[in-house]
Amino acid sequence: MSLRLNPLSVAKGKRYACELCGRNALLACQHCRVTYYCSVDHQRQDWFGIHERICQLLGALRTLRPTLGSEDERQRRNLTVQMSQHALIDLCKNEAHKAMVAGQYELAVPGALQSLRFSMEVYGAGRIELVPAYLLLAESNLGLRRYKVAEEFLLYANWSVLKNPDCSNDLKAQLYRNFGKLYAAQGRFKDALRQLALDVYYSALESGPEHIDTAAGYFYMADVFLTQGEVESALALYDKVVDIWYKFLINLRHRPDESITDYLSEAQIGEAVEMLRSVLETRRQHLGANHIATGEACYALAIIKHVTGFDLDARNHYNQAIEIYTSQLGADNESTQAIVRALNDLPPIPQQLLIKQQAALEAQKQIEAEARRKKEEEERAKAEAAYAEAQAREEAQLLAEAEAAVLAKEAQAASSSSSTAADAAAAPVSSSPPSDPALDSDLQQHFDALKLEHEKATDNENDENVTEGNAEADAEADTEAQDEAEDAAAEGEAEANAEAEADAEDATANADDNAEVDAQAEADEGENTQADDQARDEQDANAATNNDEAAE
Ligand SMILES: [Zn+2]
Ligand SMILES: [Zn+2]
DSSP states (O other): OEEEOOGGGSOTTOOOBOTTTOSBOOEEETTTSOOEESSHHHHHHHIIIIIHHHHHHHHHHHTOOTTSSOHHHHHHHHHHHHHHHHHHHHHHHHHHHHHHHTTOHHHHHHHHHHHHHHHHHHHOTTOGGGHHHHHHHHHHHHHTTOHHHHHHHHHHHHHHHHHOTTOOHHHHHHHHHHHHHHHHHTTOHHHHHHHHHHHHHHHHHHHOTTSHHHHHHHHHHHHHHHHTTOHHHHHHHHHHHHHHHHHHHHHHHTOTTSOGGGTOOHHHHHHHHHHHHHHHHHHHHHHOTTOHHHHHHHHHHHHHHHHTTOHHHHHHHHHHHHHHHHHHHOTTSHHHHHHHHHHHHSOSHHHHHHHHHHHHHHHHHHHHHHHHHHHHHHHHHHHHHHHHHHHHHHHHHHHHHHHHHHHHHHHHHSOGGGHHHHHHHHHHHHSOOOSOGGGHHHHHHHHHHHHHHHHHHHHHHHHHHHHHHHHHHHHHHHHHHHHHHHHHHHHOHHHHHHHHHHHHHHHHHHHHHHHHHHHHHHHHHHHHHHHHHHHHHHHHHHHHHHHHHHHO
16 A cells, blocks of 8 residues: 655655655555655555545645636535645544544544644644644544653643633633643643642533533542542542532433434443443442442433443443432432433334343354254264174174184194194184174175184095095905905915905905994094084074164
């Protein structure tokens, strides 16, 4: 938003000064191009303080060339400029006031400065019309604790006031009030009280001793007494402040066709609220939260909130006041009843708001209940999952054990050579089961596959064994018969032939017996396998049932 100034393009003898501090400018506003700044900081402060709202107008005003055109045209143009400047003075003063009430003194300075600048252009230096702008600058610098600068502006204002004996009492009162605040801030309490007494005097001359304009003087005097520890004097002055405001506000509340803004500016309302709040706090602290004077301050604050449309605040303060009045004066007391009536007078908007609040509260409760329910559900699911997992682990363990037992039995039943294969097949089963219950079906399949594989392997080996045994028996019988026949041949032919025949017969019988035994063994094994299969099926069925139960 800023435009860097090129020093080479600046006309000779021409100097651009910062809008805020007057130092040599390096930047220009890129929108109006007629406002200059020494730094980005000062540009920002000016922008948010006032320039944002007057940039366009300033651009138009500052680029007007009063020397061109006819005399008539020039006069008309001057009139337009003057009217614009008057409007700008008011605008700047209002903006500065608003910032001050909001406690943004930094942002009040640009508006106050601009209003002084326009006032000087319109009225000329040393004129009484400059005093409001001086006072604004003094006040904003007071807020920033720049007491020296504040004092300088007050001295300018004082000089203008002294030079103009016709100066209004109101302006004098404002001047003395600011001097009073300055001296109070500097710890010069006697000087402060003297200035504030002058403020009260001129305010009373202007509006009367019981007027809200005069109340501010009492309030700042009370502040000085309080700072010095003179609580009694402070409380006495606060009584006066609350009394004046209470009367004003009650009158206003009973005239519904009138608005508080008919009498007070936004800044004055803000000041009044701050004063009453401060009185309330001081009374609470020094008199007690349940003192009737504290209740009065609550009531006054409630009414000002009521008439300015802050209904929720008003409701709060009315309720506090009713509580105090009821405990001190009784529920039937006329004053208590008056506050109850005022509370009931509040427009229905807050009730809608209350309903909204209630609805929001309900929604919040529902959300919380839902969250609680979800959490409980999650916890239950977690517990169930843990239980199922434990169950599955147990089942897997059982299954593995059963499987191992079966395999061991099979291994035992089969020849010793197959035991290594059985061990190898059983090994993965006996290792720790997977923790995830979702893997159970996989595990089951794995087991089944292993079983099948193992059975196949066992069958093959048995077949081989049987064949081997038969072959061995045959070979043995053949060899034996051959040997014996050879022996017999060596011993004697006739005898030997007969003997050999008999031996050969025995050998064949032996071989037959062997084959029979093997066949018997095979038959036994077949029975065993059948029984094992039955046991395994039962086991599987049990496991499946358990799994289903766990899943449920
Ligand atoms: Zn500057
Ligand atoms: Zn601009």
